[in-house]
Amino acid sequence: MMDDPRFQLLIARYGRNLAIALVVVGALLLLVGGWVALTPPTTTATEQRTAATASTGADTVATVTGDSDLWERGTELRNNPVYLTNASPALAVEPQTTVPEGSSVTQTVRLRITATRDDEVFWTSTETLVNETRTAEDGTATARTEIDVRDLEARLATLRERLAGVGSVQTELLLTVEYDTGRYAGTLDASAPLEVTDRAYWLGGELSDSQPHYATTTRQVSHSPNWFAVLLATLLAALSLTGAWTVFATRPEELDVDAIKQERHRRKYADWISKGSIPMWVGQNYVELDSLEGVVDVAIDTQERVVHDTRRDLFAVISEDVVYYYSKSGDWDQSSWPRMELSGRSEDDTVDVGGELSKGLGDLPGRDELAGDDADSSSADVPDDATDDGESDEKSSHGPGDWDDDVWRDL
Structure with a gap:
């Protein structure tokens, strides 16, 4: 990816801002991951709890008052499964209700006689044995009634x-x-068959009932943090910070934007570009274009090839006597006559293409001919026959093509 000119161009243009943005994003992601890990989600749970329970039950009690060889007279029989009529002819029923302290309780015991045929009631008689209203003391309210079993x-x-x-x-x-109870109110109902024969009686079930009362409560329930979100945020933060470090490491301020653009276009239009060597003196007119893409457009329009002169890093399309070119190094003359260092000379000792010789030519052949004023000043010492046509012809034999080759050979 680092070799992609598009990425390099992005870094060159926006590298600093991009790196800062990536650092900020990475820091925010770390904060988000930490916040998710340290603040697990909570939900509100609604629960019902038993606030109070009302319950009732009835005991059966019979005291031995008759002659019996099974129990002594005066013996109290409580909740027996059966009672003998001759031994204990009276049955006491004692309801007992448990409710919160201070509750108002009304207890009623009734005796009901029904006549049925095929399990359908066709006659009924109900007698209220006791109906008492009391305030529960110590959470309990009691009552008592007796039934004459012989009469029944x-x-x-x-x-x-x-x-x-x-x-x-x-x-x-x-x-x-x-x-x-002041907060809760209700009714409890219970029934049980009373079996009576000429010899005994018994209660065929339990007289008991209960009713719970619920109160709704809410509580906060903490759950496990979303570790997947924490891991994802940490991973993205690491990628963001790594990207920021990569951008800083590429030193965006040192990237050559023109070179990057040129490389981008070179790769994009590689099918239209051929490597070669372009003579300095080719063509008569030179048109400098702003980009390599413009040169390719000319090549497409003229059905020509783009030649890439790698020595001069110059791209050109030659159409008849016009050269359309692009070089990030400068115009045609700058790319044709680069600054160069000759043997034994400094960088400032250069050749002026206007025809004047710099001070650093040294002992180069033909320096007198290119020395300008110095050549004029020394012409007096030159024999007349040295300036004849033959010598002039010899000097002119060094054409532009030879000079071009010599310059680039020295490079």
């Missing part, structure tokens, strides 16, 4: 007798609790 069994026997062959009779306990 007699009522059920009468009902079954009346509905014999028609339907069946079922009995169940219903527990309803209404509560208000």
